[in-house]
Amino acid sequence: MGKKKSDRQELLPGTLDMLILKALTRDVMHGYGIADHIRQMSDEVLQVEEGSLYPALQRLQLQGLIASEWGHSINNRRARYYRLTPAGRRQLGESESSFSRLVEAITRVMRPA
């Protein structure tokens, strides 16, 4: 706790899905793992309201971008593990390239050469 500082950023709209897909490229994960992964990889800058992960996971599943099955966590608790589907992998590629185009464009505007 204690990190109530302005260096924490709200997510850009629409990027949560991409972050989830990205997180899942490495490994199958349960919900908590994904949330924790995003936190840690962004050096705790990106603030995901952890609960908002779950509707997003549900949506991605419906779209067939991820799949899930029940398994057991390390400490032997029942947990649902999510993995990327081939369609999800394709989607991630598209999202990444369009995202980097967007970032480049914004950068060009903000820091004109």
Add this chain to the structure above:
Amino acid sequence: MGRLGVTLRVFIGRLILMSRRRRLDDELRDEVGLHIELRRQALIDDGMDPDAAEHESRRMFGNATAIREETRDMWGFPSMDTLVQDIRYGARLLRRSPTVTAASIVSLAIGIGASAGVFTLADAMLLRPLAVHAPEELLVFQWRSGPTYPYGSLSGYSWGDDTGESSTSFPLQALQQTRARAQDAIDVFGFADLYQVNLSIGAAAELAEATAVSGNYFGVLGVSATHGRLLLDSDDRDDAPPATVISDSLWKRRFDGAPAAVGRTLVVNGVAFTVVGIAPASFHGTGQVGSSPDVFVALSTAAQVRRNTEAPTNPNYWWVLMMGRLKPGSDAERARERVDLILKQTVHAARPEISDTDLPRVQALPGAHGQVQVRDGMREPLKMMSIVVAIVLLVACANVANLLLARGRARARELSVRIALGAPRRRIIRQLLTEGVVLAACGSAFGLLAARWVAGALMPAIANGWEPLTVTTGVNFRLVGFVAGLASVCVLLFALIPALRATDTSLMAGLHEAGRGSASSPRRRGLSATLVVSQITLSMVLVATALLLVRSVRQLQQVDLGFDPGRILTFRLDPGLNGYPAERVFDIYSNILERLRAAPGVEGATLSSHTLISNSANIILAARTDEPMIDRGSPARGAFTRSHRAWRLTVDSHFFTTMGIALEQGRTFDGRDTAASQPVAIVNYALARQLFNTDDVIGRRFRTESMSGAPAYEIVGVSRNALYTSLRDSTTPTMYVSYRQRSPGAMTFEIRTAGDPAAFVGSAREIIQSVDRSVPLFKVQTQEEQVAASVNRERLFATLAAWLGIVALVLSAIGLYALLAYTVTLRTGEIGIRMALGAGRGEVRWMIVRQSLRVALGGLALGVVASIAGTELLRSLLFNVEPGDLITLALAAGLILVVTLSAGYVPARRASQVDPLSALRAE
């Protein structure tokens, strides 16, 4: 993955999720619980104290309930959930105001039920295709020639005028040639109506419908037998043993549906046939709509069954109907050209004198529904019925709209509150529409139940009355679709406008207005008034229609028949169908007449070739012996035909005394008039004047032209004019001839009894059986029933219009009452002030009555205009009354005025009883 793919996948996914809601909910709870637990552990591991970690883990997760809610929304269809909610809420509200609800549902049930009933008929008559394989590939052939008939004699439908002749009948050769020479374009098959035949199975004889079909008929149609086999080309040969396929209904009726029926023998008009198979229940042949043959035999046996003298292969005898199935890759025009060429060659070979321009030109029509002539005759009555029920439906919708408007006012406060609390307008409109849908659904359900009954009741109005009409009316997907569509339109009509109105924020003064009820909003009342005006307009049209039809039926009932139909029993016999020679038929007839006359309770017995007032007749041409007959094909033929038509009735010598037709000059037939002696005739005054322009015609001679030659008759008697075919033909020039001087065909027996004629049926049957067991009676009825039945269509339309007129009128009265009652409630304060300022009760009453008068007169003015235009459509049904008849319109207007003023009186009275003090205090 394509966008559509994703959408579909999401949809299916949702469906699956929806079905497993509870389990998913549990799983989600577990998942969320695990998440929070793991986070708490992590925080404790980071050194946070357990209580703070508990709190922080939940804070970091966010609003778990909201999140679960959001996830859950994806399991299924949120819009559907709200819909279910809306329906529940709507149903609860509707239950809370049972009167409005019941009135609305009854209104809609009447409107939708009547429409669904007419649709059921239209569906059965016009829309339902033949129950065969790929009916849309079928074609029906007919032809049109110049004024010279290309045939010598014809069996089937024909129609035409001075410029040409049309028919669906072809010579057998045309069928055979087409089958042989046009195979690349079309598979043609032929069939012929054998009409009613005498059918004996074992000892019991009955009359049945029979059709002769070509050997490839069932094969091309793609119909297969439920038992045994259907007819084949090998059955359609002169040397083949007579085989028959029977209908499912005959099979069930006469063989109790036993498979052993196959192989049994049945006798059709004296010819023995072996039953080889049973046709499916859905198959009713390919003839006119409503026909339903019980017996199918091969074309090669048609001549034997028919027992006429025409050789079936005579190229001048046209008796085969032709249909066909297009070959793949062919089209209707190519098939038509082939048949056209073949028919022209056939005619040219048989009748070289016919010019090329007069040769028949073949037309190919879509054949999915079989033959079209009877169906075409039904369009007009069905159209009329549709208009009438559409009017009723509109009135019903206007009524429900008005009721909902009134309730919308009562709910103005509730809606205002909801809008003030932030409910989107769209959401509220949807809620109100859903209530409308609930109403419409209830109305439709009752309507659907009523449809079959309505259809059954209306059926006689579209039947022509002299041909049997077999139609299966049931609930099918077209009917359900129609009712659903109709209900949707109704909802839009009666629910959308009130919903838009109720939620119109510029009118939403609800919060302060509805509570006080003083500031009447003229726009809302304006809409109600418009609805009531339109209801009255439509009611006026219906009432005027009903009155016109009722008056016309009364006129028809008062027509002077020229004979006495009381206490007369009629039935028909056709012993000739058994193949008896003419002599034997004569014997049977005179035997039966003798025994009938000797039976107790019989005052007289006679026979005639046609039943009177049954719309059937033998119409020929009669001319003086010094007049030349104008031949067919001559330009003057049309005019000659019109001025020389005579209706011939073949009768027995007792006909005039039994039927009560006064024979005013000369004598009736007697023993002198035999087949060998001079043909004699009795004419009525109408024919006497048409021929000789005088009443003094005894002993004069005239000639006739008919299919069966042209004998000259000597007039031996003159009778009063009596009706022959229908109540509408007041003076048909009629000649009566003795059945002993003509070949005896089927005859109607007429028996005048001392008591109830219907009670004599049993005795009559016994007498006929005692003469010949194998001659069945058919069309048993009293003469009065026949007369009544002949105006069935008119009477049914009158009854329909009268009932629906009453319904519409009552609905309009309710609408007007509701409008005025509401006005009075709104204006109570104003009325109180007026009365406080000295207005009398009479003045107040008049104020309200004036309003109802304004609405009523508005509706009537429009109604008169609409009626004058609308009743023009009725012309064919009217008798001795003109469409737009002024007296009728005045009567209708008077009736509506009385009803509407009565509806307005109660609110007016209530207004006049307002107590000024309490009204002002309430203000």
